Amino acid sequence: MTFATMLQALEGRVPILERRGDLGMAVKEITDDSRTVSNGSLFVAVKGERVDGHQFVPMALSRGAGGVVAQHSMETGTIPFVCVEDSRRALGFLGSRFYGDPSSRLRMVGVTGTNGKTTTTYVCKAFLEAISARVGVIGTVAYQIGDTVTPAAHTTPGALELQRLLARMVTYGCxxxxxxxxxxxxAQDRTSGCEYDVAVFSNLTQDHLDFHGTMEAYFQAKLGLFTGLANGHKANKRAIVNIDDSYGPRIVESCSVPVWTYALKAKADLRAEDVRLSLQGTEFTAVTPLGNFRIESHLVGEHNVYNLLAAIGVALHEGATPDQIHHAVTRVTNVPGRFERVMMGQPFTVVVDYAHTEDALNRLLLAAEVVKAGRIITVFGCGGDRDRGKRPKMGEAAVRSSDVVILTSDNPRTEDPYAILEQVEQGVVKALQQRPHVQYRKIADRREAIETAVREAQAADIVLIAGKGHEDYQIIGTTKHHFDDREVARDAIERLKFHA
Known part of the structure; x- marks a missing residue:
């Protein structure tokens, strides 16, 4: 593929400010990492949060780059050069063209929101497979293409990695x-070059303000998935929007494609009636534009009713029948790190969950409250070098719905774990004014905290271990250490000598 052919992908999307040299050169590879440049590579210089790729253009040229794209004019000698208005945004479109525009050859479902994304994608996969689709998954837990499962470094990978993954899905037959x-x-235009068929909005609550700054900026980033949904050449698009969330109506107003809303409280296109919740799962009647039918799911909690409704909307739009959905929902027995039960024959329940925001913790605790027969013992922490404003709020949330709260470390990163605990404790102390009977402890060592909770548990209690979910590591300083809440909980239970 020639440089000139790739530039066609930018027409009407990213303005080209300068062209120089022989744009008929053959592009053998595209990269934004100067360390991976080889002869014939197209190097795209992108200004990042910490490092500006423009300073590595000389290195890319020395390694044999055959062409350069940058955001400001640069001297590249005889090497073809193009200056664009926004090189970060251009990267995805160029990558998409280089890898054969893979999103145009797939039915693309994008799920965004603060909570519920992972579970919704897993359920969507099961539903779409029920109509004989071969489905790839990209998300927080892993990237899945057939039997190949790769642990995810980011919820959504970088622009070029994303296009490569989609191209691999096409090659595999997805x-x-x-x-x-x-x-x-x-916000970083990693999804430029992707054209979606369906976009799902789950909810929006405080998170990532260390990056976005304000809730409005956070919302505007999410909104981009929906305002961009009408762009491109695909037909039969739709947005699936949680109208119970306060941001939902704004999403609906901004959409220029058909919308199905879903809700448990508000009037919506997709609703759940006769909801029954237990530790064994969830049952309800799905009321949809294509008829009503019964859902019996292994997923636990009211929050999963929302996730199921969203996935039902996607499946119906993509052509699944109510009967196919009814049967397919039983295939999702567990989502890694999402209300994942650790069962070793003990007479109490142990649950590991990814809940790492106030809203997610509230939802987890609500799910436990509805089905509890004994006490709720909650173990959680807050990550270091991340949004500090949510720490006391999570402390309050834990006390409001727990009988015993154990504050511990999450991924402290470069912060002092004890300083993090003190900030969480501010919310705990505030909530204790209303619920003084709640016991709480601070145990910075996460292993010790989990072991303490397990020893504390009595018959019929529920132990909730929140914050890390599927993660099998803990970041202390700048080093990753192996740490899996599920493994630690199993070891602690085993030492109590319970057997099924």
Whole structure:
């Protein structure tokens, strides 16, 4: 493929300010990392949060780059050069063209929101497979293409990695891709070059303000998935929007494609009636534009009713019948790190969950409250070098719905774990004014905290271990250490000598 052919992908999308040299050169590879440049590579210089790729153009040229794209004019000698208005945005479109515009050959489902993205994508995958689609998944837990599962470094990968993944899905024979679309990815144009068929909005609550600054900026990043949905050449598009969330109506107003709303409280296109919740799962009647039918799911909690409704909307839009959905929902027995039960024959329940925001913790605790027979013992922490404003709020949330709260470390990163605990404790102390009977402890060592909770548990209690979910590591300083809440909980239970 020639440089000139790739530039056609920018027409009407990213203004080209300068062209220089022989644009008929053959592009053998495209990269934004100067360390991976080889002869014939097209190097795209992108200004990042910490490093400006423009300073590495000389290195890219020395390694044999055959062409350069940058955001301001630069001297590249005889090497073809193009200056664009926004090289970050251009990267995705150029990558898409280089890899054969893979999103145009897949049914693309994008799921965004603060909470619920992972579960919704897993359920969507099961529903779409029920109509004989071969489905790839990109998300927080892993990237899945057939039997190949790669641990995810980011919820939504970088622009070029994303296009490579989609191209691999096409090569494998996938007909659909379901992906979590993070606010970071949208703000950083990682999804430029992707054309979606369906976009899902789950909810929006405080998170990532260390990056976005304000809730409005956070919302505007999410909104981009929906305002951009009408762009491109695909037909039969739709947005699926949670109208119970306060931001939902703004999403609906901004959409220029058909919308199905879903809700448990408000009037909506997709609703759940006769909801029954237990530790064994969730049952309800799905009321939809294409008829009513019963859902019996292994997923636990009211928050999963929302996730199921969103996935039902996607499946119906993509052509699934109510009968196919009814049978397919039983295939999702568990989503890694999402209300994942650790069962070793003990007479109490142990649940590991990814809940790492106030809203997610509230939803987790509500799910436990509805089905509890004993006490709720909650173990959680807050990550270091991240949004500090949510720490006391999470402390309040834990006390409001727990009987015992154990504050511990999450991924402290470069912060002092004890300083993080003190900030969480501010919310705990405030909430204790209304619920003084709640016991709480601070145990910075996460292993010790989990072991303490397990020893504390009595018959019929529920132990909630929140914050890390599927993660199998803990970041202390700048080093990753192996740490899996599920493994630690199993070891602690085993030492109590319970057996099924």
């Amino acid at each position: 007909t659909a891709a379901v992906m979590e679309v993070s606010s970071h990815a949208l």
